Amino acid sequence: MEKEEIKLNPAITRELGLKLLYQMILIRRFEEKSAELYTKEKIRGFLHLYIGEEAVAVGTMHSLTDEDNILSTYREHGHALARGLDPGSIMAEMYGKQEGCSMGRGGSMHLFDASKRFFGGNAIVGGHLPMAVGMALASKKQGLNNITSCFFGEGAIAEGEFHESMNLAALWGVPVLFLCENNLYGMGTALRFSHSVQDLEKKGAAYGVESAKTNGMDVLEVKNAVEKAIAYIKSTGKPYFLVCNTYRFRAHSMFDAQLYREKTEVDEWKKRDPILTFSNQLLQNELISRDDIDTIENKVSAEIQKAVDFAEAGTFEPVEDLKKFVYSP
Amino acid sequence: MEKEEIKLNPAITRELGLKLLYQMILIRRFEEKSAELYTKEKIRGFLHLYIGEEAVAVGTMHSLTDEDNILSTYREHGHALARGLDPGSIMAEMYGKQEGCSMGRGGSMHLFDASKRFFGGNAIVGGHLPMAVGMALASKKQGLNNITSCFFGEGAIAEGEFHESMNLAALWGVPVLFLCENNLYGMGTALRFSHSVQDLEKKGAAYGVESAKTNGMDVLEVKNAVEKAIAYIKSTGKPYFLVCNTYRFRAHSMFDAQLYREKTEVDEWKKRDPILTFSNQLLQNELISRDDIDTIENKVSAEIQKAVDFAEAGTFEPVEDLKKFVYSP
Amino acid sequence: MTDKTTLKITYREALKQGMHEALITNDKVFLMGEDVGRYGGAFAVSKGFLEEFGEDRIMDVPLSESGFVGAGIGAALAGMRPIVEVMTVNFSLLALDQIINNAATLLHMSGGQINVPVVIRMNSGIGNQLAAQHSHSWEPFYAHIPGLKIVSAGTHEDARGMLLTALESPDPVVIFEYTSLLNMESEIPSSSGAVDIDKAKIRREGKDLSIITYGPGVYKALAAAEILASSGIDVEIIDLRVLNPIDNETIINSVAKTHKVLIVEEAWRSVSISSEIISRIMENAFFSLDAPVERLCGIEVPIPYPKHLEDASIPQKQDIVDSALKMIQND
């Protein structure tokens, strides 16, 4: 495969290109299907789509190991898929079936898979940041070499939990990656209405936490930035704060008339679609061909069908089991 | 009086010098007496002494107007006295008498005087910062020209409320002075164990809040710094963050064996005693004489005796009134 | 008489009208909360307000529950009349210290000098499969706190009118509104306005059994009453409305009449409003009882996502009917 490496920044193999593109397409199509199933009332509750932000999850997850811990928000389908959770178990979860990755108890906002060290799916904005610090603290105490990666939106940065967590992580010197997905809106509140300082990466300095920003619409830029962050964390044992600037193409959730932004703004950002961007990069560098994309689309399409079939065939927990999982058996 | 101005930095009048010195001595003696009364069990509960930090309250309060709002912590005797609350009503409050400034309901940690716009006496660390922002917001909405001054310790900066309040104040552009009394310890936890970044004034940048630090052991330096801050706030309508570096000479409260610091450290700081420093400045510049200091001490001594007499003569609320002040009449 | 004309509106619209009236009538009133402005309110309750009243009076705030609720309290201290919207009760835990240690306590700590005229509105209860972190019913927490007035808008009239009365109170008022009722339509008199926030209300008179409830329990109980009526059972329905301080009198009078009580509550069972109501009946009407008071409450489980488990977690109309029947038949 060495011969296939060409001048992309950074140079990547065809294999890696295909893998990353595949993951982004999988997330995109999975979520499009989810939206469709939502309107069919197969999926209920809140459904927060990640469409437009795929480069962040995919670019990040690639560099994490099986031992690393991951915590995410309610907008976590992309993270879960990129982490390798089975699409069927995610879909079944959103159907509320007991074959789901959280036994159906959690739904879209609470995807969990302990075997993949995927610790949710947390729906209180900012509420998982302190836990991430604690998991990293446990790693330090146990002499482990893993890191904890914590995803959150730019809205979460206004919460006191962000502040407390950054300070604690820096003070204790623990290996946590604070990864902010700045999609410019927290529900309908634009960045400029939620933060007095909008260059969010500047907030790291208040805690002495190494910080950087990156273009969250470009999977390779994210990958580079994350690799740098991980290298720093692993070599110093200290936290790192990475801001990925991105955009959500869809509504905040399925209940959102998007009164707070112009359609032209959305269209402008769509031109920077991470999947388009990356497939063009790969095509222009002749790493892949149009056929490869078709192959991926077909594969993804089959996988999603399989996931839906799995969810459809799933079963509901009996009502008698209602009080399960309140306390350990 | 003009002729009496001499080269102090800044030049001050004899009158002002006497006033500031008097206030600092009043606070010092008042608290020494309080400690004595605590051991006599006249005062109970928590008693947090301000001794060593007098320059901050006195240097700040001098520049605030009657219209400005003040919020403080549980270590607020100094602020209350410098604001002009009657020493008798404060002492009676600590005795739990209904002649106290909070009807005896609050005690040492909850001194209030609405007529002086002195809004406590708040004992949840960091809990009053959001209220301070709200009071400043109300000023802005009502087109008032006053500011809100909020005192807190360096320990409070670790709380999420600090972060949220700084961001809100900056975002909304409201006239609040965040005044941190950095006495290097929060109970027994030294600054280096509570903050990853110990130059606290650097935290302002994360919010775009204008910030500065000053020598909290020198009343004139505090006064200068506060005047600058107030000028900024009044001309821009924006918040300001001022860190006064100071030291508490006494224990955190009356239950504290001070295991966490060396006596030599305390002694070193005592050489910078703000009262000593300021009286020497005044003496060396021949603004005042030793006799003036004696006069102040005598006056203060009489006032404190009066305050104690007032408290002693005070009365306890009848038990039947227990449920008063839960709801408005 | 115009008094007799009615208006068919949703609960959402009722909330909106109340708030609109408050904003029109008193220029000290302003609304602050997450997404109340540009988004139009998480539940579209304040849609259009930003355009009508401007940024000064309709303030979008960052995700900082402790910060902005505290700021609301501060603004109230300093002469304004804030309506603070906490999007849902679920996030109010982050502001609980502000509400308890400041809003509820300042009047007392200051020996009566300082009033805190703040109104805090929150959406409460089970939405529609929103799962464990987004389905809380925190009425029991807030009702425990002296210094707070806690009201619960279980009907369209109360949704329309409670806020207006709350804004007259010199003390902090917390208003619970209900996600599950937002789209529900009902007729209210077109003249509806401020309502008292002191007393419980008998929503239906009856003689066989008292059903005491609040919030989403009210319409469920009324629907159950219709079914029971067709079996010849005549239940009285009390909507508590005010959860702190609780109106004992209305409860005790009803027990004296029916001698049997069923309590319906969506919050978790242990240490709840229903516990308190049972205690007050024990203390004040024990000898009026023909049988032990019973209650239908939220099952003690974090609310599960799937519809069938969510439904099973809280009392439903049919559960009320069944329990009532059993209580009457045990006679």
Add this chain to the structure above:
Amino acid sequence: MTDKTTLKITYREALKQGMHEALITNDKVFLMGEDVGRYGGAFAVSKGFLEEFGEDRIMDVPLSESGFVGAGIGAALAGMRPIVEVMTVNFSLLALDQIINNAATLLHMSGGQINVPVVIRMNSGIGNQLAAQHSHSWEPFYAHIPGLKIVSAGTHEDARGMLLTALESPDPVVIFEYTSLLNMESEIPSSSGAVDIDKAKIRREGKDLSIITYGPGVYKALAAAEILASSGIDVEIIDLRVLNPIDNETIINSVAKTHKVLIVEEAWRSVSISSEIISRIMENAFFSLDAPVERLCGIEVPIPYPKHLEDASIPQKQDIVDSALKMIQND
């Protein structure tokens, strides 16, 4: 037999010994909290621990209740056995979201995959004239939450032993300890160790009246019982110990024996542990009652600073004696 030898220790010392044993026996255990290290603990409970166990195991934390309690939860998720000390319950409101929405809920939300073996200790109740913001009793809040085990150390043995058992639980446990008991001395068996945290305990057997209580109420009730005994009245005293899930059986058996119940609680009256106990008696032992259950609770006022008002805010020994006498004499 060494089993019979006893040790006279303060409640503080009992807490300290329990924690010391935990730290010695399990190297996954560590203590984190404000001032637990260099200061020696706000109440001197962990004095000397830092020197003995080092910084890794005795961690001073900044004033960041949400942050460090959440970090404790995270550390528990990732294989450690943290003891998180929240200096007093008063500050725990700032961490309530972490405790409820994370610690109590993760097991359920994850469909049973994720345990949260964290122990959270808090000092509770009225200290000594610490006024409104520093005198809370939050047992009623925590006991409302499914997923948490809530225990209350009302005696020296429980102060010594509850922590050890809590550290065996796969689920989160909150331990209430009491400021007002810290300096009190009592004899405990020198062999005292882990105690069950499932059942209530009869602290004194009696036949005339059941007094149900927890926390600082236990010793007060025992003292009252002595006085009552001298008037020939024989009361049974139940220490609830476990506030969630509550042990119904012990309560119901006692009611079946005495037919009369007085509940003693320091927390505010409305929506409290006592409300719940009354409800359970109503539901399970109504026909055993000779008279309505009565309760002595915290008066519903933010706790005032002056001693005489503070004392009047919570039930005192004499109040228990008076109420018991009245209940017996009304026979």
